[in-house]
Amino acid sequence: MIRRRLTGTSFLSSVSTKLFILTFLSVVVVFVVIAFFGYQRLFAPIRQNNEKQLQSSVVQIENYIKTVMNSLQSQLIFLANPVLYDNMDENGFSQLIDNIMTFHQDQLQSIYLIENGKVRISSPYGYQFYIAPEMITEIMAQTSKTGFWWSQPHAVSQRSVITVSKQVDSKRLIVLDINLDALTGPQIIQGEKQRIYLFTSQGDYLSTNTYLAYPNSYKDHLEMKDALQALTRKSGTSYNNVHTSFGDYAVLSSNQNRWDWVVFSVIEESQAFPLLAPLKRQSIFVLLTAIILAIIVSVWIANYIHKPVTVITRQFKAAARGELEARIKLRRNDEFTFIADGFNRMMGNIQSLFDDLRASEEKKRHHELKVLQSQIHPHFLNNTLNAIYCLGEAGYSGQMGEMLRSLMGLLQYSTDKVGDIVTVEDELLQLENYVQLMNLRYGDVFEMDIAIPESFYSTPIPKLTVITLVENSIFYGLSKKGVNHIIVSGKWSETDYVALEVSDTGPGIDPAKLAVMMAETETLNPHKGLNNLGLRNVHERLRMTFGLAYGLQFHNEPEEGLSVTIHLPSEEVWKNQICQGGMSHVKAVDGR
Structure with a gap:
């Protein structure tokens, strides 16, 4: 036979847990898929629209730069016309460049005329005294090659400028220092929080409109400048994302100009796509709603399955433990x-x-006990008859007749099959017959006193219960010198219970031996007494007749004697058991 060990199920192996996980994932996946496709359908058009707006801002910046630079270039060409110098004196030419300087005061750092290697006229006037001779030499050398020259960005009076020069004739040059900060000033984009950065195609920083008065703004500017330098190699119009320690930014770049400058339009990502942030929040809200709904639905479905499964499993386990009432x-x-x-x-x-x-x-079992009860031990009968015969031989015919009556009453009482349950009074009457016979056989080795009140007489008791216990005390007392005093008494009486006690002053029984006697299934009377009933059989018969609450209780003290308490139901309890259907049980006990 293969025995399967009943083990508990783990958390993940239970049906309800699996069903909960499956339902939860199913609901969440459905909502996530719906939210994903909805987000994608809305995300692309919104993003494209916002990118177009960013592209238009970059185009606007480039157009502004083209307009400014074309205007300045026109002014440079105009000032480089030799006719002006032939028809105007020095004061007139100085007044002319002052007027141009006033008109382009935001775009121009200065205008000056170089003649024969020296600055002859400048606007502002004092600017000529700050121009280094090395700068004049470089301007003349670079311009003489092609007649026109653009310098690399350089600093003048803490401003980033580009020097543009054009040759008037072999002796004279007209020079403009263009203020690069003016090309990305805040007035370019009105009402928008955009930052403009201007770089050369080689990655040289030109200018920005970022307000750098605050430390955090300046640190963010430095990080942004380093990040944008890596993007200057990309040509055309492209969209990028830049991350600094101060936030995430959307960056759109363009280099569609003849100066090969790269224009970057930088804006915070949340402001670049204002409609995407609410869309993301709504998507997160939908996802959280889906999770909560999935939990509610999953818990309901799991409980719908878990509760009956738990009840069924619990009762199956109870049945496996042998609880037939499950x-x-x-x-x-x-x-x-x-x-x-x-x-x-x-x-x-x-x-x-x-x-x-x-x-x-x-x-x-009742039948077996009945057979043991009715089987008179031959040795007991033989010894008793021999003792009675000796009385006759000795001439005690009167005592002989009395003993014969006691033996006949005891034999009839023991073998009678009419009823197994008698009263305490009937048991005590036969106990006296038994004691007379045992005194005849053994003499004065024991003395017995009966101290049971008349209120105990109507208590039901299985036949031969007290007699068997007294017999056990007599035989165990034979091994001890002196007289064995045996007392049969009524211990206590309550509404539902009655207790009798049989005690002696014999040697008692060894506890280990007593335990063996009470544990063995087939325990016959070890003595050659009246019948084969032993202590365990008496205890078992009491429990089988009245219930598990009744039986024998031992109090054993070696060399001090043994006390046995008999727990019996009261007369009222026994009558109630009979009225509630116990009569069939009694008939079964009686064998009828």
């Missing part, structure tokens, strides 16, 4: 009810079979 109670109308009904019918049938088997075993 039944499944479900208030529902589904497949679980069908399982519960089948289980209940099965357990009912099993319980009926076990009840029938138990009744059969009890009946068999």
